[in-house]
Amino acid sequence: MTSDKARYWLLALPALAVMAIFYIWPLVNIWAISVTEPVPGFGNYVQGAESQAVTTSFVITFRVAALTTVFCVILGYICAYAIANTIRRAKPLLIALVLLPFWVSVLIRSFSWIVLLGRSGIVNDALRDVGVIERPLRLMHNEFGVVLAMVHVMLPFAVLPLLANMRGISPAYTDAARGLGASELTAFRLVYLPQTLPGIGSAALLVFVLSLGFYITPALLGGGRVLMVSEYITYQIQEFLNWGLGSALSVALLVATALVLVIAGRFLNLKNALLERS
Amino acid sequence: MSAPEARTTPFRIAMSTGGWLVAAFLALPILVVIPVSLTDTSYIGLPKESLSLQHYEAYFTSARWLGGTLGSILVGLAVAFFATVLGTAFSIGVWFLGGRAATIARWVLIVPILVPPVVQSLGFYRFWVQLGLIDTWTGVILAHTLLALPYVSISVFAALANLDPKLPQAARSLGASIWRTVWEVVVPAARPGMITGAVFAFIVSFDEIVGVLFITVRRVETLPKLIWEGIQDNIDPTIAAVATILVVISLIVAVISGLRRS
Numbered sequence: 024m025t026s027d028k029a030r031y032w033l034l035a036l037p038a039l040a041v042m043a044i045f046y047i048w049p050l051v052n053i054w055a056i057s058v059t060e061p062v063p064g065f066g067n068y069v070q071g072a073e074s075q076a077v078t079t080s081f082v083i084t085f086r087v088a089a090l091t092t093v094f095c096v097i098l099g100y101i102c103a104y105a106i107a108n109t110i111r112r113a114k115p116l117l118i119a120l121v122l123l124p125f126w127v128s129v130l131i132r133s134f135s136w137i138v139l140l141g142r143s144g145i146v147n148d149a150l151r152d153v154g155v156i157e158r159p160l161r162l163m164h165n166e167f168g169v170v171l172a173m174v175h176v177m178l179p180f181a182v183l184p185l186l187a188n189m190r191g192i193s194p195a196y197t198d199a200a201r202g203l204g205a206s207e208l209t210a211f212r213l214v215y216l217p218q219t220l221p222g223i224g225s226a227a228l229l230v231f232v233l234s235l236g237f238y239i240t241p242a243l244l245g246g247g248r249v250l251m252v253s254e255y256i257t258y259q260i261q262e263f264l265n266w267g268l269g270s271a272l273s274v275a276l277l278v279a280t281a282l283v284l285v286i287a288g289r290f291l292n293l294k295n296a297l298l299e300r301s
Numbered sequence: 302m303s304a305p306e307a308r309t310t311p312f313r314i315a316m317s318t319g320g321w322l323v324a325a326f327l328a329l330p331i332l333v334v335i336p337v338s339l340t341d342t343s344y345i346g347l348p349k350e351s352l353s354l355q356h357y358e359a360y361f362t363s364a365r366w367l368g369g370t371l372g373s374i375l376v377g378l379a380v381a382f383f384a385t386v387l388g389t390a391f392s393i394g395v396w397f398l399g400g401r402a403a404t405i406a407r408w409v410l411i412v413p414i415l416v417p418p419v420v421q422s423l424g425f426y427r428f429w430v431q432l433g434l435i436d437t438w439t440g441v442i443l444a445h446t447l448l449a450l451p452y453v454s455i456s457v458f459a460a461l462a463n464l465d466p467k468l469p470q471a472a473r474s475l476g477a478s479i480w481r482t483v484w485e486v487v488v489p490a491a492r493p494g495m496i497t498g499a500v501f502a503f504i505v506s507f508d509e510i511v512g513v514l515f516i517t518v519r520r521v522e523t524l525p526k527l528i529w530e531g532i533q534d535n536i537d538p539t540i541a542a543v544a545t546i547l548v549v550i551s552l553i554v555a556v557i558s559g560l561r562r563s
């Protein structure tokens with residue numbers, strides 16, 4: 024039996040070894056760089072904590088991630104509810120529309136938003152043609168544009184866990200509450216909504232964690248004016264070759280992400296939320 | 302079951318309408334690239350006087366765009382192959398093992414989903430410099446394989462959840478070797494997950510941009526990198542033509558997979 028066990032490990036080992044050597048080890052190295060370059064010590068962390076630009080970047084990151092999460096959970100909830108409970112015949116179409124963005128790359132989706140929201144973008148042109156505005160509105164290169172495009176990118180990640188959760192809820196409870204005289208809204212609020220809290224939690228966690236480290240959409244829609252931490256790190260390294268500060272901020276971002284997961288783990292079954300999702 | 306008239310309460314109508322509005326918000330902005338790609342102007346915008354295929358022509362006659370496309374496809378196929386082989390072997394081993402160590406191993410393999418892309422790309426860059434893998438196709442395939450492994454291992458493991466552990470045990474007690482049991486009993490059960498995983502791995506690689514920006518310079522160009530540079534430098538409608546081609550392919554794939562599922 025022991026030799027069987029060794030053979031099973033032999034199957035699992037190549038992937039684990041590749042992951043440890045080429046992924047985990049380089050990440051550990053980032054931590055090492057942050058305390059050795061340019062000089063050994065925690066100077067980079069001190070510099071980061073004292074820098075106004077760095078703290079602003081972290082505040083922007085958490086604010087954008089939080090706003091994105093709130094909008095995604097609300098919109099995702101409505102959409103998942105419609106799929107699970109109210110739409111019947113057109114359900115496959117609705118699911119297909121929700122999943123469509125998953126098939127299209129984030130880069131293309133961000134490009135679409137640039138085409139829509141730019142200074143001479145489609146929205147501004149249309150509004151000017153109709154005569155609503157005279158000068159183009161600033162719809163991107165600000166937090167509005169970044170959050171709008173990020174909600175679009177992250178929304179499917181909110182819908183799927185909510186839908187999985189709602190599919191497991193028996194209508195019998197809400198029906199019983201209605202039969203006992205509760206109004207439809209009361210039955211929803213007191214009976215249905217509490218049963219969907221695990222789904223809300225998973226959706227919020229997934230969207231928030233992915234938003235914290237998001238780079239592509241904020242970089243393209245923010246136009247350098249909404250510097251989230253990921254973009255700030257890239258600036259430090261590509262423009263100033265400041266690897267010390269860049270890797271210290273990377274470690275900080277990684278720790279922030281881990282903290283969010285640990286806190287979420289107190290309220291949520293992380294194994295269900297992350298490991299078993301399909 | 303609720304009474305039939307309950308189906309048309311204001312609450313349900315509001316939720317249905319809201320659901321459709323959210324779906325429209327998800328789908329419509331993506332489709333905006335289609336009219337823009339047909340513009341007769343040399344800048345991004347809706348067609349002014351007539352429809353034109355000039356930007357498609359620009360794409361199909363550009364060695365750079367076609368080279369990037371081919372590069373991305375080949376890298377994607379290689380990544381799908383390596384990630385599926387490694388991820389399937391991993392999931393099967395871990396499925397047999399069970400227990401705490403196996404769960405920890407599964408967590409290790411999904412780490413790339415949770416780590417911010419820029420952070421992992423810094424790690425790749427520094428290590429790839431040491432290994433001499435910067436600006437090489439091997440370097441890109443290796444990085445993308447790591448990023449694709451979580452998706453393969455999750456989908457293969459999900460497929461194995463339907464396999465009764467007694468089946469491989471029965472094969473063993475009838476005298477089959479461990480490898481034969483894996484090959485003839487477990488792998489067939491894992492196949493749906495392997496296919497899903499391979500498709501996911503291809504898409505992860507085909508769309509990946511942040512890692513490529515860090516670990517390639519000039520020699521290696523993928524499609525996302527060309528799109529990224531195009532958006533940054535000048536907004537040229539060729540990008541809209543490329544985007545339309547990708548969106549249409551995605552639509553076709555989505556419809557086919559939707560039909561197969563139903």
